[in-house]
Amino acid sequence: MKDAALLKNCMKKDAAVKLIRRGGLETTIDHILFANGGQNAIAATLASLCKPGERIGVDQHTYPGLKTVAAMLSVQIVPIKSENDEMSPASFEYACKNENIKGIYLIPDYHNPTASFMSVENRKMIAAIAKKYNQFIIEDASYHLLNKKPLPAVASFAPEQVIYIASLYKSFAPGLRLAYVAVPSQFKEPISKALYNLNVSVSPLLAELAARTVVSNQFEVLIEGHREQTIRRNQLVNRYLADFTCLGAETGIFRWLLLPGKITGAEFETLAKQQGVQVYAAERFVVGNSCPERAVRVSVCAPETLEELERGLIILKRLLNDLT
Ligand SMILES: Cc1ncc(COP(=O)(O)O)c(C=O)c1O
Incomplete structure (x- = not known):
């Protein structure tokens, strides 16, 4: 009985290794832990690696779930400047020397919210600085599988x-x-303990279902189906917002729309909401006292149908035209 349970656990970890490899990282089963989603993993990692009052570096705009979990744990987040839409290695190194940070949080692929990618060159430089100053990096790979050919993690x-x-x-x-x-x-024991304290375990049923989906390669079909849908949706975005700067890849589930004129993201969000369209302003994502970009995040895959997306884009286009 015990052997059967062990075997099952190995199968689940093998599936994790396979999926992570597909996303651009070679790892082995002895490094694998399971969490109840990305947010849960971020919370467990921060809770185990940072004490209240300690500091981590993040992009100037970042995933709001990171901000709320850091606030809950009294971990301070320090904005690190970007250059060419990716975290600047020089600013990271400056923060290592002067800001007393313990680590950083990154979203290298399909950044939320800016939809940017970190170049391979930058990944190498950020990794080298982390080694030099013994910093941890939380690499949030929530969107890595949207890539047909993922960049190295x-x-x-x-x-x-x-x-x-x-x-x-x-x-x-x-x-x-x-x-x-x-x-x-070096981090496995504390993070494993934090995950135990938060969850005891993940649902064995879900873990089994996920493992079977991966081992059978069924996940490739799922991912491909989503990718096709996403591309179709982004083509609509490109068509309607062609006259504006709407950053992001056609395989990404959101786009970063830079606003014309002088309107702020928050003002545009309110304007769009009044017309029945929900976009998220840069102000929701901004860190510390960084200046929010005049931009909003457009969630391409949130509308239930292509038609609903199209109706929203028509409204956004009209609002944007009125600003120019
Ligand atoms: C960058 C990023 N990380 C983590 C999460 C949360 O992931 P999960 O739903 O797996 O908890 C999200 C969800 O939007 C996200 O955008």
Whole structure:
């Protein structure tokens, strides 16, 4: 009985290794932990690696769930400047020397909210600085599988520094609240304990379902189906917003719309809401006293149908035209 349970656990970890490899990182089963989604993994990682009052570096605009969990744990977040839409290695190094940070949080692929990608060169430089100053990196790979050919993970350049979190929510199915986490040996015990304290365990049923989907390669079909849908939706965005700067790849589930004229993101969000369209302003994502970009995030896959997306885009286009 015990052997059968062990075997099952190995199968689940093998599936995690396979999926993570598909996303651009080679790892082994002894590094794998399971969490109830990306947010849960971020919370457990921060809770185990930072004490209240300690500091981590993040992009000037970042995923709001990171901000709320840091606030809950009294972990301070320090904005690190971007250059060419990606975290600047020089600013990271400055923060290592002067800001007393313990680590950083990154979203290298399909950044939320700016939809940017970190270049391979930058991944290498950020990894080298993390090694030099013994910083941890939380690499949030929520969207890595949207890539047909994923870029190498930051973790592949600094495997001893990086906690790599692969949520299944966005690329598989929202019902699968599960994340595979590849954890360096030095952090495995504290993060494993934090996950136990928060969850005891993940749902064995969901973990089994996810593992079977991965091992059977069924996940490739799911991902491809989502990708096709997403591309179709982004083509609509490109068509309607062609006269404006709407950053992001056609395989991404959101776009970063830079606003014309002088309107702020928050003002545009209110304007769009009055017309029945929900976009999220840069102000929701901004960190510390960084200046929010005059931009909004457009969630391409949130509308239920292509027609609903099209209706929203027509309204956005009209509002944008009125601003120019
Ligand atoms: C960058 C990022 N990380 C983590 C999450 C949360 O992931 P999960 O739904 O797996 O908890 C999200 C959800 O929107 C996200 O955008």
